Structures are given as structure tokens and as C-alpha cells.
Amino acid sequence: MPSKAKGKGRSHSAAGSKKPKKKKSGKKKSAKQAKPEVDILSPAAMLNAYYISHNAADCLAFRGFQWPDGPKKKGKKGKKK
16 A cells, blocks of 8 residues: 655645636626615604614614714624634
């Protein structure tokens, strides 16, 4: 049986294995289109706010009207493995 030599393996980032660059196809982006005005008091928006908000201040914060000196939202911690 042939024995394997230790420490003689190839690295994954070998210089000879470069992939050819692909040209991006498709349309070029033109000027950004303005977003349509959304009514935050529409029935669909109010139903959504009812389910995601715990109180009136929370509802306003979700809609972009935070308290000026209010506490900042903390990010979620990642899972530990």
C-alpha cells in the first residue's frame, strides 16, 4: 500500500486555480425611482401595527417617530455554538 506523505498537501488557494471572471449581464441601473407615499393610517397598516406593537409608543417607533432622547434599540446577540 502506498503511504501518504504528511504536510505535502495543496492549499485551497492555489495560484494556478483562478476562475475566469464572468461579465455581468443585464440592464444598467438608471436613476432610482422615487418610492410611492404610503399611508400609515390605512386599514392594512393599522392591522399590521396592531399585531406588531405592544403599546402606542412602540407603534410610533415602528413607524419612524421615536422619542428624541429615548433609549436606543440593542442588536440581537448571535447564537453560541
